[in-house]
Amino acid sequence: MAREKEESMQVSRRATRSSTFSANNNGIELGKPNDSYIPTLGDLVFGQEPISLDDLLSRFPGRRVQILELLRLLGTLNSSMPPLFVYGSASTGKTSIIIQVFRHLSRPFVYTSCLSCYSPRILFESILNQLLLHKKNAFNGYSSAKRCEKPSDFVIFVREALINVIDSLKENAEKTSTSKLKGQVNGKMIYLIFDNFELVREWDKSSSILPFLFGLSDILKMPEVGMIFISSTSPDTITKRVDELSTAFSLLFKRYCEPLSDLGVLPNGEMKRRLFSHLQPHIAPSLNEIFRVASQPCLECGVNQETRRKGGARKSVGSGDLDDIGFHMSTSAKYLLVSAFLASRNPATLDASLFDTTGVSDSRKRKRKASEKSLEQKEAAEQELLMKGPGTFSLERLLAIFQCITSVGEEEEGNDGLRVDEGSNALMSDILLQLTSLCNSNFIVKGGSCPLEGSTRYRSTLSEDLAIKVARSIKFPLSKYLYRR
Amino acid sequence: MGKENPAAEKASNLLRSRLCDPNFVVKHLSDSPDSNYSKLKFLVSSSVTEACNNSILLLGPRGSGKIAVLELILTDLLLEYPDTISVIKLNGLLHSDDCCAFKEIARQLCMEHQLLFSKMASFDDNSQFMIEMLRECGLAHKTIIFVLDEFDLFAQGKQRLLYSLLDAMQSVTSQAVVIGVSCRLDADQLLEKRVRSRFSHRKLLFLPPSKEDMQRLLEHILSLPVDSSLPHAYAVEFNKKIKNILADGRFKEIVNTLVNLDSTVNHLLRFLFLAVSYMDLESGFLSFENFKTALSNSHRQPKLECIKDCSILELYILVCLKRLEVKEQNSYNFNSVMKEYKSIHDSFQTSDYYSRNVCLRAFEHLLQRELICFTDNRGYSQSVEFRPVKLLISSIELHQGLKSYCSCPVILLKLVER
Numbered sequence: 001m002a003r004e005k006e007e008s009m010q011v012s013r014r015a016t017r018s019s020t021f022s023a024n025n026n027g028i029e030l031g032k033p034n035d036s037y038i039p040t041l042g043d044l045v046f047g048q049e050p051i052s053l054d055d056l057l058s059r060f061p062g063r064r065v066q067i068l069e070l071l072r073l074l075g076t077l078n079s080s081m082p083p084l085f086v087y088g089s090a091s092t093g094k095t096s097i098i099i100q101v102f103r104h105l106s107r108p109f110v111y112t113s114c115l116s117c118y119s120p121r122i123l124f125e126s127i128l129n130q131l132l133l134h135k136k137n138a139f140n141g142y143s144s145a146k147r148c149e150k151p152s153d154f155v156i157f158v159r160e161a162l163i164n165v166i167d168s169l170k171e172n173a174e175k176t177s178t179s180k181l182k183g184q185v186n187g188k189m190i191y192l193i194f195d196n197f198e199l200v201r202e203w204d205k206s207s208s209i210l211p212f213l214f215g216l217s218d219i220l221k222m223p224e225v226g227m228i229f230i231s232s233t234s235p236d237t238i239t240k241r242v243d244e245l246s247t248a249f250s251l252l253f254k255r256y257c258e259p260l261s262d263l264g265v266l267p268n269g270e271m272k273r274r275l276f277s278h279l280q281p282h283i284a285p286s287l288n289e290i291f292r293v294a295s296q297p298c299l300e301c302g303v304n305q306e307t308r309r310k311g312g313a314r315k316s317v318g319s320g321d322l323d324d325i326g327f328h329m330s331t332s333a334k335y336l337l338v339s340a341f342l343a344s345r346n347p348a349t350l351d352a353s354l355f356d357t358t359g360v361s362d363s364r365k366r367k368r369k370a371s372e373k374s375l376e377q378k379e380a381a382e383q384e385l386l387m388k389g390p391g392t393f394s395l396e397r398l399l400a401i402f403q404c405i406t407s408v409g410e411e412e413e414g415n416d417g418l419r420v421d422e423g424s425n426a427l428m429s430d431i432l433l434q435l436t437s438l439c440n441s442n443f444i445v446k447g448g449s450c451p452l453e454g455s456t457r458y459r460s461t462l463s464e465d466l467a468i469k470v471a472r473s474i475k476f477p478l479s480k481y482l483y484r485r
Numbered sequence: 486m487g488k489e490n491p492a493a494e495k496a497s498n499l500l501r502s503r504l505c506d507p508n509f510v511v512k513h514l515s516d517s518p519d520s521n522y523s524k525l526k527f528l529v530s531s532s533v534t535e536a537c538n539n540s541i542l543l544l545g546p547r548g549s550g551k552i553a554v555l556e557l558i559l560t561d562l563l564l565e566y567p568d569t570i571s572v573i574k575l576n577g578l579l580h581s582d583d584c585c586a587f588k589e590i591a592r593q594l595c596m597e598h599q600l601l602f603s604k605m606a607s608f609d610d611n612s613q614f615m616i617e618m619l620r621e622c623g624l625a626h627k628t629i630i631f632v633l634d635e636f637d638l639f640a641q642g643k644q645r646l647l648y649s650l651l652d653a654m655q656s657v658t659s660q661a662v663v664i665g666v667s668c669r670l671d672a673d674q675l676l677e678k679r680v681r682s683r684f685s686h687r688k689l690l691f692l693p694p695s696k697e698d699m700q701r702l703l704e705h706i707l708s709l710p711v712d713s714s715l716p717h718a719y720a721v722e723f724n725k726k727i728k729n730i731l732a733d734g735r736f737k738e739i740v741n742t743l744v745n746l747d748s749t750v751n752h753l754l755r756f757l758f759l760a761v762s763y764m765d766l767e768s769g770f771l772s773f774e775n776f777k778t779a780l781s782n783s784h785r786q787p788k789l790e791c792i793k794d795c796s797i798l799e800l801y802i803l804v805c806l807k808r809l810e811v812k813e814q815n816s817y818n819f820n821s822v823m824k825e826y827k828s829i830h831d832s833f834q835t836s837d838y839y840s841r842n843v844c845l846r847a848f849e850h851l852l853q854r855e856l857i858c859f860t861d862n863r864g865y866s867q868s869v870e871f872r873p874v875k876l877l878i879s880s881i882e883l884h885q886g887l888k889s890y891c892s893c894p895v896i897l898l899k900l901v902e903r
Contacts, residue, residue, distance in 0.1 A: 069782075072762045079498040080505040082758060152579040152589060212578045218552075219576060223505060232853075390871075461868045 050106045060097055070101055074226070077107075077187045083217050083227040094230050095195050106186040108169065113195040120209050124154040127192065131161035151212045155219055165190055166224050189224045197231040332406075333434045334474045339401040340444050340460035341467040342481055344390035348397060354481055392457035395435075402431065405476065492719050493769030496709055497761060503706055504758045507553035510750060513705050514694060515554060521689055526558045528687070532662050533566055533628045538654040540663040540684050542636065545691025547668045548751025554691075555632065555664065569627050571597045577635025583645045587611035594618050612649055619659035628660040636665035640675040647676065651683035693748035699740065702750075703731055706757065707771070719769065726770050733773065739780050746784070756783050788878050791854055792886030797894065798839055798847045800887065801826060804897050806857065806876050807883060816860070816873040819848055833896055845869065 057064055075081060088094050102109050110130045117123040125144040129136070134145035148154050169188045200210055212219075217227050329337070346354065438444045444458050462470075471478035503509045515522030525541070532539040543551045559572055573593045580586040588604075591611040595602035598618075606614070622629055631650065633639055639647055654661050665672065676684060694702065707727045709720040730736055743756055759779035764771050795803070805825040809817045823844060830838045839847075849869065851857050860873045878886075884901055887893050 073759075075501055075762060076494050076498060079501045081501065082505055082755060150579070150585065152585055155579060208578060208581075215578060219578070223502065 051100070051104050053104060056100055056104045059100065060093055063093060063097060067097060067101065070097070071105075074101070074105065074107075078189055080189070080223040081226050083214070083229065086228060086230045088232065094232075098193065098228060098230065102191070107189065107191065108165075108187075109191040109193055111193045111195065114199045115196040118199070119203065120151070121149045124148040124151075124158075128154075128157055128161055131158065131165055131190075151209070155216075159220060159222070162190065162220070162222060162225055166222075189226055191226040191228060193228045193230065195230045197229045329470075330434070331474060332431065333438065334470050335406055335476075336398075336402060336431065336434055336438060337443060337460075337462060338467065338471050338474070338476055338478065339398055339405055340393075340438070340458070341462045342405075342478075343393035343398050343401055344460040344462075345482060347391070348393070351397070351401065390459050390461065392459045394457050398435075398458065399431070490766065490769075492716050493764070493766045495715060496719075496723065496769060497764055497766065499709065499715075500707065500761045501758065504754050504761065507550065508557060510702065510706065510754065511550050511553040511557055513702060514550070514698065514750075515557065521691055522554050522557065525554065525689060526561065529558060529630065529662055529664075530562060530565070532660075533562070533570060536626055536628075536660050538659065538661055539687075540651065540654075540665070541687040541689060542665045542667065542673060543689050543691065544667055544670050544672060546693075546749050548747075548749035549691040549693065550750055551666050551691050552634065555666065559630070559632075570630060571622070571627065572630045572632065574632045575634065575639075577633070577638025581635075581638045581641060583643070584608045584611075586639075586646045587615065590615050616649075616653050616657060619653050619661060620657045623657065623659040623661075626660065628662060631661060631663045633663065633665045636667040637669045637672045637675055639665075640672065644677050644680050647680050648683075651680060655683055693744070694750065699744070699753070700731065702753075703740075703757075704728070706754075707731075723770055726772075730771065730773050730776070736773065736776060739776055742780065756780065759783055788856070788882050789886050789889070791856060792878070792883065793890055795851075795854075795856075796847065797837055797892075798844065799851055800890070800893065800897055801829075801837065802844065802847055802851060803856065803876070803878075803883060804887075804900050805829065806874070807880060807901060810876060818873050819845065819870040822848070829896075829900070835894070835896055837894070 057067060060067065070086075073081060073084060086094050086098065099111070110127055112123055112126045112130075114123065117126050125146070125148055128134075128148060129145050132145045136142045136144065146157050148157055166188060169190065173188055194213065197213075200213065203209060213229075217225065435444070439446070439458075443462060444460055446456050446458055468478060511522070514520065521543075525543070528539065528541060543555065545551050562570055563572075571594075573590055575586055575589060580589050587608060588606070588611055591606060591614050592602050594600075594615070619629065650661075650663060653659060654663070669675075670690075673681065673684070673686065673688065704727070708724045709715055711717060711720050711724070713720075740753075743753060746752070756779055759782060760771065760775045763775040763778055765775075792800070792803075802822055805822045806817070809821060809825055814821070823841065826844065829835065848857075852859075852869075852874075856878055857874045857876055860875050876883075880901070887898055887901055
């Protein structure tokens with residue numbers, strides 16, 4: 001399938017440097033990686049066999065128009081071009097298409113990604129290293145060829161480096177080469193490719209760096225240098241994000257093929273309609289499930305759903321799994337989560353009444369006739385809850401609620417099934433460990449610090465559905481304690 | 486195939502290199518006596534010959550050819566007066582910091598006069614050096630021309646460079662010409678009082694060329710030279726076809742649309758480059774369709790295209806946000822959008838009702854595509870659902886986008902129109 005090919009190409013693209021290493025190393029040296037590898041001009045090209053145009057077009061289905069336009073803009077050998085800005089939203093294939101086009105044309109280029117080169121200095125040094133054919137290895141202490149921080153220095157260095165490269169390209173072009181070798185370099189132009197360019201906006205000095213990079217071609221005034229910027233802002237997509245849909249598609253496709261006994265036969269119009277009607281009831285719940293990360297392997301999931309389907313009537317596929325949280329947690333961690341949720345949702349002043357020793361006295365307070373004003377207030381408060389989000393609480397409050405809940409839970413369970421209270425001293429350190437692991441998994445995040453005391457406050461990021469699920473699994477009556485105005 | 490191909494390739498390369506080279510265009514535009522080229526040349530050459538100081542600002546929108554004209558003048562002058570001129574070039578993007586600027590001046594002066602440049606020189610050393618050099622060159626009757634590109638960026642901060650330069654020109658026996666180039670038409674208003682008083686208020690405006698000039702320019706650029714290495718018959722045929730296209734009324738329409746959008750020469754050149762890149766290399770001739778395709782491709786509206794490629798759920802979210810905006814709530818976040826979505830679903834019984842997770846993911850896609858964005862910068866401790874957002878497209882764009890969406894549900898159009 002095209003996707004697999006693309007994945008393998010992704011792998012090969014990211015490994016460009018090491019692949020050129022291995023391509024040249026085999027001939028030159030063995031066992032002495034330190035000093036015998038001499039980078040040549042061939043490193044500036046993709047480093048693997050060039051591919052034909054048909055190959056290029058078939059690797060990227062649906063991108064024929066863009067590839068042809070790109071080829072036209074790059075033009076024939078040695079034709080100059082103004083800077084090119086390629087944009088599209090994520091995973092639309094911009095970077096891989098450009099690199100493959102350069103592979104097809106066998107033209108030398110310098111690739112830098114503003115994702116891995118996250119500050120101007122690293123960006124400049126990476127470009128200079130590639131142009132000066134300098135490799136960071138143990139021999140030179142992993143340092144760059146030149147230290148370059150300011151744009152003014154960069155312009156001076158890069159101009160020198162580009163002149164050198166272009167001269168050697170000219171020499172290379174004059175030597176005739178009859179066969180297409182691996183790593184053959186075509187032409188006298190060199191191209192600078194800046195990937196993930198939208199990230200430059202978020203750098204510190206972006207207001208000066210951004211116009212500088214855009215104006216670099218004017219500043220350099222070298223017609224033998226072409227620039228290509230790849231960005232994901234100003235998007236221009238044609239296909240939707242393939243990576244997210246692919247998981248759903250594989251499952252759906254399997255189900256699509258079920259009634260077909262013979263998968264070799266291409267379905268005609270009539271069959272397609274039947275197949276689609278067979279598939280349709282599964283599409284909607286499957287779409288709703290797309291973003292559930294399956295905790296069990298896919299096969300099991302498929303089997304599960306099969307048995308469920310055979311068992312009952314048209315039960316929607318997802319509903320059976322709703323009660324299951326999908327991950328495992330210890331009981332005390334669940335109690336902690338629930339207390340964090342309560343602490344975030346309830347205002348602190350209610351704690352005393354909700355969590356007194358008896359724990360059931362608040363039900364009387366709720367039975368009030370709802371007057372119109374209080375209804376309005378209720379709506380406003382609900383709106384506020386929607387807007388502001390969960391409140392912050394301090395650590396002491398969390399632990400206090402935790403203590404109350406576990407003691408309540410004990411009473412309700414009748415002292416069985418709950419082994420939390422094995423020595424309250426040991427309990428506390430355990431609990432703090434659990435708390436840190438909950439923080440690390442982003443169930444509890446650090447909110448702002450309290451302005452008076454300066455101690456950190458926490459905030460629970462649990463959604464109400466998940467909290468209800470967790471509470472149900474430890475048989476804790478969450479609704480009784482939730483402050484509903 | 487056959488003999489047309491290599492000629493066509495050569496022709497295409499020639500045209501492309503012409504379009505990427507600013508000098509070619511400017512040479513053509515500058516032969517009339519009252520053009521900016523002649524005025525500037527007169528000014529600079531007279532200050533060289535009469536050994537006086539001068540300063541001037543070149544102003545005009547980006548891409549109108551200011552630096553190109555300047556380069557042309559400088560090359561001409563260096564040919565005319567070979568030993569009496571040295572040129573120092575500074576760029577506001579690179580050298581707006583005063584230390585950096587003085588270091589660069591010192592470096593270029595050293596390169597010109599074959600002196601040793603020390604990287605360790607301090608700021609004071611460099612500025613002293615510059616003043617000394619000015620004095621020496623003045624005594625030797627040599628002119629130094631300072632070209633300050635992106636002049637408005639030098640006028641930020643304390644303007645120390647500008648002040649010391651202009652001050653030196655007035656107090657020391659120097660012969661210097663300061664030429665500032667800027668795309669801000671009010672660049673001289675940015676100067677401090679003491680700097681402005683030392684600055685002669687000469688300004689040269691670079692206006693867009695007139696229609697006749699434009700026409701002549703087009704013909705000049707696109708015509709192939711008849712007596713070059715290209716086959717004669719091919720070149721003549723090519724030029725004839727170009728003449729026909731240029732005389733066509735529809736082509737004039739295209740040029741008018743372009744000029745209305747952006748009347749600088751650079752914009753026209755980019756458009757021509759696109760058209761030339763679409764040239765059919767087999768036949769080797771430019772056709773009217775090439776220009777038409779180039780026009781449609783050069784005027785992209787990214788936000789509209791973005792909406793066209795949204796999924797229906799994302800459109801729903803955008804419409805919900807629009808409605809919330811219309812209701813004039815001061816801030817809204819994902820939860821309020823979900824509430825609105827639910828109310829639409831309840832009142833209109835639409836068939837597209839997706840679960841919260843899917844909606845959240847669609848919301849995140851919209852954030853990535855920059856159709857909506859967060860309004861707070863500090864709220865990183867809150868999850869995505871609670872941070873306030875705002876729409877980044879206007880209602881007109883949304884409306885247009887929905888109309889041009891191929892399978893837009895009718896309900897959305899109705900909701901947006903209300």
